[in-house]
Amino acid sequence: MSSADETLERRESQSRVARSAGIVSIAIMGSRVLGLVRELVFAAFFGAGFATDAFIVAFRVPNLLRDLFAEGALSAAFVTTFSQTFAKKGDREAWRLANLVNNGLIIVLAIIVVLGIFFAPQIVGLLLNPDPALAATPRAQQTYHLAVVMTRIMFPFLLMVSLAAVAMGVLNTKDRFGIPASASTMFNVGSIAGGLLCAYLLAPDYISAITSELLRGGSPHTNPEGAARAIIGMSIGTLAGGILQWLIQVPSLKEVGYRWEPIVSFTDPGVRQVMRLMAPAVIGAAAVQVNVFVNTSFASSLGEGPVSWLNYAFRLIQFPIGVFGVAISTATLPVASRAAARENLDDFRHTIASSLRLTFLLTIPSAVGLVALNQAIIALIYQRGRFTVFDTVQTGEALAFYALGLTAYSAIKILAPAFYALNETRIPMIASVLSIITNYVIASWAITRIGHRGLALSVSAVALVNFLILFVLLRKKLGGIEGRSLVSVLAKVLLASSAMGVLTWYASRQIADLAGTQSLFVRTANVGVSIMLGIGVFYLVARLLGVAEIVMLTNSLRRRLLRKRQPAS
Numbered sequence: 001m002s003s004a005d006e007t008l009e010r011r012e013s014q015s016r017v018a019r020s021a022g023i024v025s026i027a028i029m030g031s032r033v034l035g036l037v038r039e040l041v042f043a044a045f046f047g048a049g050f051a052t053d054a055f056i057v058a059f060r061v062p063n064l065l066r067d068l069f070a071e072g073a074l075s076a077a078f079v080t081t082f083s084q085t086f087a088k089k090g091d092r093e094a095w096r097l098a099n100l101v102n103n104g105l106i107i108v109l110a111i112i113v114v115l116g117i118f119f120a121p122q123i124v125g126l127l128l129n130p131d132p133a134l135a136a137t138p139r140a141q142q143t144y145h146l147a148v149v150m151t152r153i154m155f156p157f158l159l160m161v162s163l164a165a166v167a168m169g170v171l172n173t174k175d176r177f178g179i180p181a182s183a184s185t186m187f188n189v190g191s192i193a194g195g196l197l198c199a200y201l202l203a204p205d206y207i208s209a210i211t212s213e214l215l216r217g218g219s220p221h222t223n224p225e226g227a228a229r230a231i232i233g234m235s236i237g238t239l240a241g242g243i244l245q246w247l248i249q250v251p252s253l254k255e256v257g258y259r260w261e262p263i264v265s266f267t268d269p270g271v272r273q274v275m276r277l278m279a280p281a282v283i284g285a286a287a288v289q290v291n292v293f294v295n296t297s298f299a300s301s302l303g304e305g306p307v308s309w310l311n312y313a314f315r316l317i318q319f320p321i322g323v324f325g326v327a328i329s330t331a332t333l334p335v336a337s338r339a340a341a342r343e344n345l346d347d348f349r350h351t352i353a354s355s356l357r358l359t360f361l362l363t364i365p366s367a368v369g370l371v372a373l374n375q376a377i378i379a380l381i382y383q384r385g386r387f388t389v390f391d392t393v394q395t396g397e398a399l400a401f402y403a404l405g406l407t408a409y410s411a412i413k414i415l416a417p418a419f420y421a422l423n424e425t426r427i428p429m430i431a432s433v434l435s436i437i438t439n440y441v442i443a444s445w446a447i448t449r450i451g452h453r454g455l456a457l458s459v460s461a462v463a464l465v466n467f468l469i470l471f472v473l474l475r476k477k478l479g480g481i482e483g484r485s486l487v488s489v490l491a492k493v494l495l496a497s498s499a500m501g502v503l504t505w506y507a508s509r510q511i512a513d514l515a516g517t518q519s520l521f522v523r524t525a526n527v528g529v530s531i532m533l534g535i536g537v538f539y540l541v542a543r544l545l546g547v548a549e550i551v552m553l554t555n556s557l558r559r560r561l562l563r564k565r566q567p568a569s
Helices: 003-046 050-089 091-118 120-127 138-154 157-173 178-202 204-216 224-247 250-255 269-284 287-300 306-341 345-372 374-382 389-403 406-421 426-450 452-478 483-515 520-545 548-565
Strands: none
Touching: 003 050, 003 178, 003 204, 003 224, 003 306, 003 374, 050 091, 050 120, 050 138, 050 157, 050 224, 050 269, 050 287, 050 306, 050 406, 091 120, 091 138, 091 157, 091 269, 120 138, 120 287, 138 224, 157 178, 157 224, 157 250, 157 306, 178 204, 178 224, 204 224, 269 426, 287 306, 287 426, 287 452, 306 345, 306 374, 306 389, 306 406, 306 452, 345 374, 345 389, 345 406, 345 452, 345 483, 345 520, 345 548, 374 389, 374 520, 389 452, 406 426, 406 452, 426 452, 483 520, 520 548
């Protein structure tokens, strides 16, 4: 193949990744918007009190296991193996592998779910680690018992989303990205609609009273017993959402040719490869979620509130991570895995580098914007009902510290699976072990100095350390990852983002000072105008600096618009 042909093929590959990432990004954006609606519902109906703390603790373990298995180790290991099986052995063997993995998962995770339900009191006891003086209070005991009940309700969620992850891997390998990326939308639909319905059935007086006060713009009266019953309903809705997340993908699985077969084998070479990749990859994918898990225990020692503040802030950080980081990673992994299966390291290297450049372009300005507008954004989304101005300040500060690690966290979503595609799992594992140690050291030090903000800072520090280790070692393994281009894009995007950050911060302060009030309209105008001005400044500065990726995206959009305007022949 000539040099010109190789260049054209790489450009087409880069364009295909960007196009697929765009499809996934749009689908994930819808899901993340509904996710924010879900958090808004929690904030309005339950605030940052004991009921929300209990729900977060109860959901932490199944959610942690989901991130490790469904969206972490399992997803990367399965997509890599499934793609290689398709490329080397054909459809029949690939479908057989999918059935073996699905059926093996059902057996293994059913056992884990039963154990999780049985040992729920011990699990909650490990997570809820308050000051001894607080542990004996009636509120602490109420939080503990409520968390145990909801842990038992939500543990089967793990099985459903793991099956959904396998379905997503199959569909992504077959170049179907829209439906699997939209599956998490159904999770949020089930969580919101099903949760509120169950909450009303279990605590009609509480839900009716909160709704009435919200419509009148007042502050609802505290009703701990009603809140406890109602939030159990939300946990039931969460389980229903997990079931829907899997069911929505079943019709598409049938369309691409998958048919279920009752076969099980833990000795099949493909299954063994998935397990071999997963074993160290579980640790490799664990860093951020394990650190959040540990930080929940630290936060609970600070009393009522910090667990919820950190959770609300971290949920908001998940929006750009999902829309940009996860979308780019989802589109990158099948392409990179096919290049690795062909042993074409040049294409592999270029795919990873182009994905990292795109990640820098989209996530650095997002992080700067979240730092500049942290309290304005939190006030707009959450500040109503039982979520107070004090909660806004504390959550906003946590959001700013979480945002410092946004780009690194998103880049890890690309780098860690890249190692799995190369059948190298030790490096992500070692990086994560070092990151977990880093988190514990920084969290222990920072919590005594800046409280819950230090816990958010430790998570960002861990993401940065993990990213640097993975990047340096992957660069060494590949003999380079287009380093000059990456550094150039990074420097230019940082400069453009800095200009954007100063403007958005100043614009937000001026709008707030001029308005003098904090109505919903003013909050919306503050955030909306500031973001639009920031986007405009970032785009202009990036174009002036010659950021190639933004030029490519602009030209691609222009070509699409021109094609739409052309009459059909």
